[in-house]
Amino acid sequence: MHRNRRGVAALIRLILTVLVATSCSSGDDGAQSLTVYSGRSEDLVAPLIQQFQDETNIEVSVRYASSTDMAATLREEGANSPADVFFAQDPASLGVVAEAGLFSALPGDLIAGVPTEFSGGSAWVAVSLRSRVLVYDTERLSPADLPATVDDLLDPAWGGGRIGIAPGNASFIAFVSAMILERGEEGTLAFLEGLAANEPQIFSGNSPIVAAVDDGTVEVGLVNHYYLLGLRSDVGETRAENHFFTTAGAESLVMPAGAGVLEASQNKEAALRFIEFLLSNNAQEYFVTETFEYPAVPGLAAPEGVPAIETLAQPGLDLSALAGVLDRATQLISEAGLL
Numbered sequence: 055m056h057r058n059r060r061g062v063a064a065l066i067r068l069i070l071t072v073l074v075a076t077s078c079s080s081g082d083d084g085a086q087s088l089t090v091y092s093g094r095s096e097d098l099v100a101p102l103i104q105q106f107q108d109e110t111n112i113e114v115s116v117r118y119a120s121s122t123d124m125a126a127t128l129r130e131e132g133a134n135s136p137a138d139v140f141f142a143q144d145p146a147s148l149g150v151v152a153e154a155g156l157f158s159a160l161p162g163d164l165i166a167g168v169p170t171e172f173s174g175g176s177a178w179v180a181v182s183l184r185s186r187v188l189v190y191d192t193e194r195l196s197p198a199d200l201p202a203t204v205d206d207l208l209d210p211a212w213g214g215g216r217i218g219i220a221p222g223n224a225s226f227i228a229f230v231s232a233m234i235l236e237r238g239e240e241g242t243l244a245f246l247e248g249l250a251a252n253e254p255q256i257f258s259g260n261s262p263i264v265a266a267v268d269d270g271t272v273e274v275g276l277v278n279h280y281y282l283l284g285l286r287s288d289v290g291e292t293r294a295e296n297h298f299f300t301t302a303g304a305e306s307l308v309m310p311a312g313a314g315v316l317e318a319s320q321n322k323e324a325a326l327r328f329i330e331f332l333l334s335n336n337a338q339e340y341f342v343t344e345t346f347e348y349p350a351v352p353g354l355a356a357p358e359g360v361p362a363i364e365t366l367a368q369p370g371l372d373l374s375a376l377a378g379v380l381d382r383a384t385q386l387i388s389e390a391g392l393l
Contacts, residue, residue: 086324087113091128093121093142093224094311098345105340106331112324121147121224122380128316129154138319139328141181143311144228145174149377152177157314158322164330167351172310174374180310181332182341183348184278185366186229188297188305189264191273200297204276204305208248217254218263218275221392225260225278225309230383231376232304232369239382246390256392261285268294278309283346283357296360302367310350310373 092099096118107114119127121142128135128151135156142148151157157177165179172180190200201207207217220226233242255272257263263275264282270293282296299305313332315325331337338349346357356362387393 085111085113086321087115088138088321088324088328089115089117089136090139090141090328091124091137092116092118093124093140093144093147094118099141101344102332102337102340105336106328109331110324110327112327114328122150122227125150128156132156133318135316135318137316138321138325139313139315140178141311141313141332142178144224144309144376145180145312145373146228146231146376146380146383147224148174148178148312148314149374150380151314151316152374153377156317158317158319160315160329161326164326164333167333169350169352172308172350172373173312174314178312178314179329179333180312180350181329181337182311182345182350183363184225184280184309184311185298185348185360185363186225186305186307186309187277187279187282188299189267189275189277189282189294190297191267191270191293192295193270193293194273197297200274202299203301204299204303205245205248207274208245208252210252212274213252215253215255216273217249217252218257218266218272219249219254219392220257220259220263220277221387223259226276227380227383227387228309228376229276229304229307230387231379232307232371234379234383234386235371235375236304236369239386242383243386243390246386246392250391254392264294268292276305279360280346280357283359286359287346298361298366300367302369304369306367307369307371308348308363308366311347312350 125147152174159176168179260277260281263277266272286292313329319325338351341347342357348363
């Protein structure tokens, strides 16, 4: 009798287990999820990612770190990476992942609206653009005082902590990578050593440099254009101002932030919808009005207060080649004593 009861109980447990499992399966209404490795900071893109979730009902899990760290992680994880999308702030980091063969080809019709010079073939596509600039203190310097080229900053007159740089920042490393492509390793090291000789003030990123220029702690800084616009959005008028170099060198580099779908992704449909969303009018408008970047898709006006992108001097480099010298750029920055 007891043996029969135990058998019935076991049968009931088995039936309940099957019912629960069946219930879970039938409850899965096709909802999709997505894992994004983001080299863009959470402050800049979290609201945009939330908007994507709200519009698509696709749940997004985001891992934030620097673009260079994310690229290194993806290379290490390889085919075992849980990431579906790499969303990076610079072309060099994207190129590292592309060179490792970790991206899946993007459909031609998805990326057709973005100028080819700002994308890595079909591996990744630009979603917004940033220009390198020299931010300066208008209370201590006039436009006539500013250097005509980045090499003018090597003049000893700019020594003694007047210059601010963020040598560990991905954008600065991309700038140095572009310089390697322009003038070779020897010429780039000479520039970096000259910069180090002027004892620049070292910062952790672009935002602290712009803040330091605005409070008079440092006179000029090598940064991307949009950090000053972000500060103005927060505090109103600033004493800091952007100076766009008119020389077509690395100092004028326009760098795309971009995204690509990982070949190892098990959620490619959702990943492609995410990139499609980043290229949509709403997302492009977000980049212009909220992060103050240039749109990657032509047709929208530039952020208020900056020149049209068509008027900016450009070094004319193949941005996909930046990845090949990224590690060497970091080494040269270190050899010059800036890291």
